[in-house]
Amino acid sequence: MKTYYPIMLDLEGKPCCVVGGGRVAERKARGLLQAGAAVTMISPAFTPELDRLAAAGDVRAIRRPYAPGMAEVRSAQLLFAATNDAAVNALVCEEGRSLGIWVNGAGDTDHGDFILPATARRGRLTVAVSTAGASPGLSRFVRTDIERRLDQDGYAPYVELLHELRHTLQELVADSGERQAMFRAMLQWELLPRLRGETEVPAGLRQMLLHEVRQHPTLSGIRRIGESLLRLDEGT
Ligand SMILES: C[C@@]1(CC(=O)O)C2=NC(=C\c3[nH]c(c(CCC(=O)O)c3CC(=O)O)Cc3[nH]c(c(CC(=O)O)c3CCC(=O)O)/C=C3\N/C(=C\2)[C@@H](CCC(=O)O)[C@]3(C)CC(=O)O)/[C@H]1CCC(=O)O
Numbered sequence: 001m002k003t004y005y006p007i008m009l010d011l012e013g014k015p016c017c018v019v020g021g022g023r024v025a026e027r028k029a030r031g032l033l034q035a036g037a038a039v040t041m042i043s044p045a046f047t048p049e050l051d052r053l054a055a056a057g058d059v060r061a062i063r064r065p066y067a068p069g070m071a072e073v074r075s076a077q078l079l080f081a082a083t084n085d086a087a088v089n090a091l092v093c094e095e096g097r098s099l100g101i102w103v104n105g106a107g108d109t110d111h112g113d114f115i116l117p118a119t120a121r122r123g124r125l126t127v128a129v130s131t132a133g134a135s136p137g138l139s140r141f142v143r144t145d146i147e148r149r150l151d152q153d154g155y156a157p158y159v160e161l162l163h164e165l166r167h168t169l170q171e172l173v174a175d176s177g178e179r180q181a182m183f184r185a186m187l188q189w190e191l192l193p194r195l196r197g198e199t200e201v202p203a204g205l206r207q208m209l210l211h212e213v214r215q216h217p218t219l220s221g222i223r224r225i226g227e228s229l230l231r232l233d234e235g236t
Pocket residue numbers: 027028031104105106107108114115116117118119129130131132133134135136137138139140143
């Protein structure tokens with residue numbers, strides 16, 4: 001069985017090129033724009049949404065069929081073959097390979113270098129789901145299931161709070177081993193149930209925790225904060 005390597009790429013401002021202008025190309029373009037990439041599309045025709053994005057200047061649209069050697073392909077850092085013509089997709093994959101550009105093939109006969117997962121995002125938290133190409137529909141199904149759970153459980157504010165607390169400890173504690181023990185202890189705090197149904201961290205809770213962490217930046221301090229949170233819950 002083939003095993004893929006999952007990765008989070010920083011595409012901010014980087015040139016990415018999508019060949020094709022249909023429904024699949026549009027989905028790839030939307031994902032790239034979310035990541036802040038500089039997107040160029042090559043296709044004789046585009047979906048109405050891609051036409052809108054091009055008119056707004058959000059993507060650059062080259063309105064002609066793909067041909068090997070195009071400057072927009074050569075300058076891309078990531079390449080996507082998403083036409084409905086398997087021979088064209090294969091050519092795009094081949095050109096990407098020969099140029100050393102990572103290429104995604106959207107069809108079953110394409111041989112690209114990477115595939116895309118279905119992605120659930122809530123704030124800084126991203127959950128990516130892949131079936132290694134076995135069933136993209138299942139990836140989508142699992143993604144929507146995860147989104148429902150993340151919304152119910154308050155993970156978006158939770159990850160914001162953890163980000164802030166972790167940053168605070170990084171400034172206060174020099175030893176990385178000690179810090180890691182503290183981060184692990186912090187994850188034992190019963191915070192998630194308090195954030196259920198919230199879209200933001202309640203200001204009082206945030207201030208209280210930041211204050212306590214600044215006052216007690218030690219492993220035993222972090223554990224005690226967790227215990228006092230439990231006592232608060234028990235009303236003692
Ligand atoms: C996850 C997602 C991400 C994205 O594209 O952004 C994605 N496909 C999505 C949806 C989806 N794709 C298809 C259906 C129809 C139902 C079905 O066929 O199951 C649905 C469902 C729908 O649209 O509702 C059809 C399809 N997809 C591929 C082929 C070719 C083939 O392998 O045969 C065919 C058949 C074409 C045909 O037969 O004509 C190929 C790929 N699709 C992948 C990703 C990669 C493997 C992902 C994995 O490992 O699971 C891979 C290998 C390459 C790639 O594209 O990177 C996105 C969900 C986004 C979301 O909603 O969250």
